[in-house]
Amino acid sequence: MPRTALELLRLLAADAPAEQIEEKARALAAADPDDGDAARDLALRVRAGLDAFRRREAELSALVDTARDLASLPDPGDVLDAIVRRARTLLRADVAYLTLHDPERGDTYMRATAGSVSARFQALRLPLGAGLGGLVAQTRRPYWSADYPADEQFRHTNEIDAAVDDEGLIGICGTPLLVGDEFVGVLFASNRTRRRFHHDEVALLGSLAALAAVSLVQSRRAAATAATLAALSTAHEGIAQAAAAHDRFVGVVLAGGGVDDITAVLGEVLACWVAVLDVDGSRLAAHGPVPDRLGRNPSNGSANGSAEGFADPLADAPAVRRSAETGRLAEADGMWAVAVTAAGQRLGTLVLGGRGGLDAGQGRTVERAAMVTAVVLAFRLRAAETDQRVRTDLLTELLSRIPGAEQTAVDRGLVERGRVLGLRLQTPHVLAVCRCDEPRRRGIALAAGALGDGRALVAEHGDGVVVLLPGRDASAAATDLVRRVGGPAASGTVTVGASGPLTPARGLATAYAEAGRTADALVALGLAGTGGSARDLGFAGLVLGAGADVEGYLARVLGPLLDYDVRRGSDLAGTLAAYFSAGASPRRAASALHVHVNTVSQRLDRVASLLGDDWQSPERALEIQLALRLHRLRTTRQG
Incomplete structure (x- = not known):
């Protein structure tokens, strides 16, 4: 077994593929059949765990890269093309495509494709409830099929089946694009051969769809805002400031910056203090002299102005509460706040103050900052959730493992x-x-x-x-x-x-x-x-705790002494019990045991070396006497 394990560990350390590990394990198993199979199974489990972790890490990295790419694309058309290209790459699909919801006609229509070769397929419209995409649009839930043409769980139509057949698609997975209660469209990944979509692949497509929905809605809003700004006077200082600030925010994200950097940019642009609170009201970042109490002494701008783990005083500000209710920029008592939201989920609040007022352009700048902050926080949350899920799974498995023979x-x-x-x-x-x-x-x-x-x-x-x-x-x-x-x-x-x-x-x-x-x-x-x-609790824990652990209590109090008796065939426990019964008198204990008093003294010296020099202190002595009595009762009943 040592040689088998060493060979396999060397392969794992060299990051060898599972096939090479399997091949080496078979060769080792032939030479060592008793342990080779167990070593192979363990090595493959470790290899699979490492592969799964790296896959999750790669997927998360890819999603972060996608967010950065989408943040740099102001044109909704470019956003859609980038989404389907990234979906095709991440899911290793033959074709990826995206349909958009048409509220007036009540259906969805093909808007962007990657890998498609059929003009008929690219012009397809999906009625509500028809086909796999129509069912996703109707129920707003993901669906997938390993063999769509033969799958009877969907309502087939001649037009849809003909277009799918023209493209040659077999395995299809679709997931809805949702922003809160707003249905935007459907994102698909498909193959021209049979393909079973695993749950982690469906979840990955769902994550990309959530990001796509937010980016699409934001890009639409950005485009609408840009059109409105273009219609206004280009000389308006506030509008120019908002556009410049937006470029700076995007630059911060593309450079890998975080919430601290966005906060600093907003504070510099508007010459004010800025703070970002999480959904629980704790401070995540700050810039400038942020008040540590409402209306009182300002702090130095540290992100730790609140007590560790507890809500920041700003969380109770009227502007913050009003923004949480409306989801929009709110002002009260010389303070402004706007909720930071992504995909309908509130992630925190951006708060600022220390200036005379905000014009329309400056208000848009604050909203842009909140939008970019939402993207950063959304990916931070996703990364934290992924890491916590892995850690929780590991702890749960450790808790289920019972130490024993x-x-x-x-x-x-x-x-x-x-x-x-x-x-x-x-x-x-x-x-x-x-x-x-x-x-x-x-x-x-x-x-x-x-x-x-x-x-x-x-x-x-x-x-x-x-x-x-x-x-x-x-x-x-x-x-x-x-x-x-x-x-x-x-x-x-x-x-x-x-x-x-x-x-x-x-x-x-x-x-x-x-x-x-x-x-x-x-x-x-x-x-x-x-x-x-x-x-700390001693016998009190034994008496009051649910499901008393007598064995554990005896091991804590008398463990070394009882182990010594078992190994040496001695009876130090009996000597100690006689000693306490004799009122802590070695002479009377010797008489009760029918041994010389020096023998008792020698045994008590051994007790001290096993239990510690403080074994006769009042508190220890009480615990030891209780444990001895429990030990005697258990021994008597077992005998």
Whole structure:
């Protein structure tokens, strides 16, 4: 097995393809049939995991590139052509095409194609409910077929079937273009052979369609705005400023800039302070002397002007609330705010102030800034969701793995998946369970995800939030979590139970149960809103926690001593019990045990070396006596 594993690991390190790994594994299996198959399966799983992660990364990168391309195309026609070209490339399709909704006729018509050779197909119109595209338009849901001509789930018409046959299309997938409740059209990817579209491919086409819908609507609005501006006096200073600012915003995005850069450009153009809040009211970026309180002292422009993880004071400003209700630019008390939205989803708010007023052109500049900010935030959100989904899947699998005789070995596949995410799952970690009201869980999960220098795994699991952090001190980790993610909230407190240190790659099910019992015991003790470990609670955790873990309690209190007795065939536990029964008198204990007092003293010295020099302190002594009694009861009943 070592040689088999080494050969396969070398191939993985060299980024060898799965076919080469399979070929090498078969050769090794012939020489080592007992372990070769298992090594091959594990190597292929690691290879598949790496391929999947790289594929997601490549798809996300491609979508970001698409956004930048679309942001630089003011003409709606160019936007549509760019969309279908990118769809054909990303899905490796023979033909990609896009139909637009015609509200007056109630159907959709072909508007842009890539890879099409049939003039008849390029002039096709799809009535509502007819064909695959008509069904997508009617239901506003994606549909796909591996063999469309023979697929009876769609209503075929002679005109549609003839056009599809003329183009030679067999496998077709279509997904709607939606902006909020507005239906824009349908984006398709198709092949001239049978093709089964997998769910991740449908999701990728859907992501591109969402981006396409937003870009198309925005480009239409931009074109309409440009037409309106052209009709106005070209000498109007505000209009010229809006156009110049728009060019600067686009340049920032194309150069790879973020929300901070957009905020700085807007602040310089309008000579004012600017802040961007996320959907929860926390400050993402700021420029200039942004007020740290409404109407009071300004901050230095840092993006961290609010308490960590909690809403910025600007979130309660009347202009911000009014903009959230209307979705448009609003003004109140010398402050302006506009909601940042993409595809009907509110992503945050752009807020500014510190100037006398805004004319029409300057108002358009603010709206343009909000539009570009929405694109940047939408892709940041998509990237974060992708990363969090991968991390959640990994944590869920670790939680389902139960350490035991059959699973004592480290799962190398999990280790490799963790390494791709920058995690070291073979090093000491602490597992924490956060108990809180359901409305708070999402916010706590987001706040906890930033801990551990980005090396934390976080997921909503069961009736709480589970956090896996690098470290050895469970008590300190629980206390720190309460401080960082607890805070004041009307919906209730956060109670944290922690377990560790542990090795995540060996499984987390046992640690998760212990951390959950600890959190429940803290609540039962009236200590909601605090954090601690099973060691902090001692026997109180055993009594109050749901599903008492007697074995775990004995291991924590008497583990080294009981292990010593098993290995040496001694009875230090019996000596210790006699010692406490004799009122902590070695002489009386010796008499009860029928041994010399020096023998008792020597055994107690050994107890101290196993349990620590403080084993006779009042608190430790009480725990030890309780554990000895439990051990004696279990031994008696088992005997």
